[in-house]
Amino acid sequence: MSTRGQSVVRALRDKVLDGEYAPGARLNEIEISNSLNVSRTPVRAALAILATEGLLDYVPNSGYVVRSYSVQDIEGVYAARSVLEGLAARTVAEKGISDRVRGLLHKNLAETEALLNETDWSDRLRDEWGRLNEEFHEAIFADAGNRHLSELIGKSRSIPLLKGVKFRWHDLDTLAASYSDHAELFDAIANGQGTRAEHLAREHVYQAGRRLVANWRRAGVDGASAATRRPIRKVSRAA
Amino acid sequence: MSTRGQSVVRALRDKVLDGEYAPGARLNEIEISNSLNVSRTPVRAALAILATEGLLDYVPNSGYVVRSYSVQDIEGVYAARSVLEGLAARTVAEKGISDRVRGLLHKNLAETEALLNETDWSDRLRDEWGRLNEEFHEAIFADAGNRHLSELIGKSRSIPLLKGVKFRWHDLDTLAASYSDHAELFDAIANGQGTRAEHLAREHVYQAGRRLVANWRRAGVDGASAATRRPIRKVSRAA
DNA sequence: TCTGCGAAGATTGCATCCAATCTTGCATTC
DNA sequence: GAATGCAAGATTGGATGCAATCTTCGCAGA
Structure with missing residues (x-):
């Protein structure tokens, strides 16, 4: 609970791992920032981190989706x-x-x-x-x-x-x-x-x-x- | 060369891996953004990504340093x-x-x-x-x-x-x-x-x-x- | 001289605004 | 009817300003 960015990372990671966001689901910055009551900035940081961790796929100018595993x-x-x-x-x-x-x-x-x-x-x-x-x-x-x-x-x-x-x-x-x-x-x-x-x-x-x-x-x-x-x-x- | 953030990630990663930023060196957002002619935003995104990759250590409200390996x-x-x-x-x-x-x-x-x-x-x-x-x-x-x-x-x-x-x-x-x-x-x-x-x-x-x-x-x-x-x-x- | 406290400076964290790009839908044309 | 082109809307990328936190330096006191 140090910075908001880290809180968002934890929240989103849990949701992804628990299947709350299903594989293939698109993650919208604005929706997430509204649901977590923060601005888009920490949300964007969190998305970038989760993509680097391998939980999300990222396409520039398009957005993030939950990575699917065959x-x-x-x-x-x-x-x-x-x-x-x-x-x-x-x-x-x-x-x-x-x-x-x-x-x-x-x-x-x-x-x-x-x-x-x-x-x-x-x-x-x-x-x-x-x-x-x-x-x-x-x-x-x-x-x-x-x-x-x-x-x-x-x-x-x-x-x-x-x-x-x-x-x-x-x-x-x-x-x-x-x-x-x-x-x-x-x-x-x-x-x-x-x-x-x-x-x-x-x-x-x-x-x-x-x-x-x-x-x-x-x-x-x-x-x-x-x-x-x-x-x-x-x-x-x-x- | 898709987004500036990704360019900054590549640039910083190369510098860290080549030892241009030595282990233990502190990475200042403003300095980097000046040297790369971008604003702090893509730099911050890049730092977060590199920290997630394991190249940097991050301390909230303090900053990023090149990770040292014993x-x-x-x-x-x-x-x-x-x-x-x-x-x-x-x-x-x-x-x-x-x-x-x-x-x-x-x-x-x-x-x-x-x-x-x-x-x-x-x-x-x-x-x-x-x-x-x-x-x-x-x-x-x-x-x-x-x-x-x-x-x-x-x-x-x-x-x-x-x-x-x-x-x-x-x-x-x-x-x-x-x-x-x-x-x-x-x-x-x-x-x-x-x-x-x-x-x-x-x-x-x-x-x-x-x-x-x-x-x-x-x-x-x-x-x-x-x-x-x-x-x-x-x-x-x-x- | 050393320790503890405090204020000023520096740096990071976050929110918001604008620009750039993509997506969607409709109209046009073959 | 299908494909193409264009325009409006939506979404992401980046820049900037302000607040919060940390760091540093100086000063007072033991």
């Missing part, structure tokens, strides 16, 4: 994320996990396991599971102590429309498998097994990506049409 | 780059290299080899070698067909002050070794050996990073002081 794009994102998180896991394993993160992950695993034994699997529990999953991954790559790596992973984790649909169709078996992955990964890291940790993390993220793509396809027309890149301006009529 | 930071950047370029190499090897890039790399290797047989090793040849090296790497990760991966590698390859000092102290033996790495990597990719290609690329980039860090340290006081992070504002006096 199935191939998503596969590419997860391919990159898998090697990055693999590197993070290896790094933590080889340099030694910090006591703080060891305790955090231990607690995280216990809470996740408890969650899996719940009977009524409501949306609230799903959200809680998503939070724990995020906490687990973030704790690891933060403990790698590599600022650049953290930035790259962060960029790979914030993609329009992924956040909202990410863990929506997961059945209990999938969640249990994910928990098992986490437990093994923690074991490898805690025991300094760098190569094992790297491979486990890579495979874990890879599987997550594959499930996401499968759900993406299963979502059918909605997801497909929303993910289809829509041109900002009409193509020129002259051939 | 030796640990550089090691981290190269660690990330190595796994990313490893992934790119594996991807190209497994999906099959395109004819265009196969020809390009073939030509690139021939030109590099010819360069190594030159007798008078002038600065011009050094620059030429740097260009060929860049072309080689870029051709590979571009051929992977992963937009996100390309963006991440691009971000890892544009770091303040690296461009200028990158290949300045390399002796002929080092360059020959690098050429040999490239040749082997091309062989692995062209023969569809994904794992081998990945490992070769990782090691190649890792070695490049290690050499850079060694030169960085050897540069001694200059590099060290330039790389030392300088606080933007005075620390608050009250404890």
